[in-house]
Amino acid sequence: MKILMVFDFDHTVVDENCDIWVIKCLPTQTLPDSVESTYRRGQWTEYMGRVMAYIGDQGVAPDRVRSIMETIPFTPGMPELLTFVSENKSTVDCIIVSDANTMFIEWVLQGVGLREAVDQVYSNPASISESGCMELRPHHSHQCAKCPVNMCKKKVLETYLSEKADGGEVYGRVLYVGDGGNDLCPALCLSERDAVMPRKGYTLDKMLTRLRDEEGKGSISAKVIPWSSGAEILQELRDMNLKKPLSEEVLFSHEEDGRGGPQPREKTSSVHVVALNPNLHSEMIQICLIQHRLRKAIKASKCSKLYPRRLRKQALMVPRWLSYDPHD
Numbered sequence: 001m002k003i004l005m006v007f008d009f010d011h012t013v014v015d016e017n018c019d020i021w022v023i024k025c026l027p028t029q030t031l032p033d034s035v036e037s038t039y040r041r042g043q044w045t046e047y048m049g050r051v052m053a054y055i056g057d058q059g060v061a062p063d064r065v066r067s068i069m070e071t072i073p074f075t076p077g078m079p080e081l082l083t084f085v086s087e088n089k090s091t092v093d094c095i096i097v098s099d100a101n102t103m104f105i106e107w108v109l110q111g112v113g114l115r116e117a118v119d120q121v122y123s124n125p126a127s128i129s130e131s132g133c134m135e136l137r138p139h140h141s142h143q144c145a146k147c148p149v150n151m152c153k154k155k156v157l158e159t160y161l162s163e164k165a166d167g168g169e170v171y172g173r174v175l176y177v178g179d180g181g182n183d184l185c186p187a188l189c190l191s192e193r194d195a196v197m198p199r200k201g202y203t204l205d206k207m208l209t210r211l212r213d214e215e216g217k218g219s220i221s222a223k224v225i226p227w228s229s230g231a232e233i234l235q236e237l238r239d240m241n242l243k244k245p246l247s248e249e250v251l252f253s254h255e256e257d258g259r260g261g262p263q264p265r266e267k268t269s270s271v272h273v274v275a276l277n278p279n280l281h282s283e284m285i286q287i288c289l290i291q292h293r294l295r296k297a298i299k300a301s302k303c304s305k306l307y308p309r310r311l312r313k314q315a316l317m318v319p320r321w322l323s324y325d326p327h328d
């Protein structure tokens with residue numbers, strides 16, 4: 001099963017805030033009060049729309065903005081980490097979930113040749129208008145009271161995981177790397193198999209510490225692994241990536257092949273059956289196991305336990321009780 005890396009962008013992948021860095025493209029390198037004073041709490045993206053309009057009005061061309069964005073410094077160790085991710089695409093998927101904008105992120109990653117490390121960028125959509133100005137739109141609307149109006153990262157992550165599960169991809173582990181207050185909401189939806197990796201000394205790190213002090217260890221299911229450099233995350237990822245399962249594993253997606261049986265997804269070790277389709281019977285799983293000469297590995301009694309009817313699509317991760325080691 002693959003690992004999913006989820007990255008915040010500002011102060012995580014890069015060591016600055018894109019929306020602040022972009023001001024460097026102005027001849028004065030500052031914003032006038034008439035623009036700066038229009039910021040309203042919780043409405044940063046709308047404010048940035050006005051900043052970008054002002055930059056356009058000053059005659060700064062998008063190419064100039066791009067060349068400034070390409071000079072933003074990366075957080076130490078991040079280029080090496082993303083290089084490792086791009087070299088291990090068969091075992092690691094990677095997405096960016098950021099409240100910056102799609103265009104800045106694309107420019108920064110392309111500038112260092114690391115765009116291919118990232119499968120998807122989820123951010124506020126940006127485009128260049130006919131008049132040459134950058135225009136920003138909110139990423140989505142949501143019901144979460146804790147997040148800024150334009151983006152709830154938890155909603156982004158849950159939608160991504162659910163769509164991937166529909167396509168048969170279930171991640172063994174999710175690693176969420178971030179620094180900010182808006183990274184707490186998604187961190188709280190992670191399971192105990194996952195890890196949230198807050199940047200040491202930054203807001204998310206402090207919030208998680210406070211949460212644990214006030215509500216105890218049970219307040220967050222995921223393992224908390226603070227980091228100061230991408231090298232520490234790389235070490236963590238290497239360790240996880242290299243951990244080979246003990247014996248033979250077959251994963252079944254909910255999709256059926258022409259013969260009416262569930263399709264094996266990939267072979268590694270220990271038997272995991274992912275039952276995402278409520279109409280799939282345990283008998284069918286048994287038949288499939290026979291087809292794959294694994295019948296002896298799994299007892300009928302275990303098989304019937306493998307598929308409770310209450311299991312629905314939200315079972316995105318393989319629960320431990322669904323895994324069975326033939327050598328047990």
Ligand SMILES: [Mg+2]
Nearest residue numbers: 008010011180
């Ligand atoms: Mg951030």
Ligand SMILES: [Zn+2]
Nearest residue numbers: 144147152185
């Ligand atoms: Zn939220």
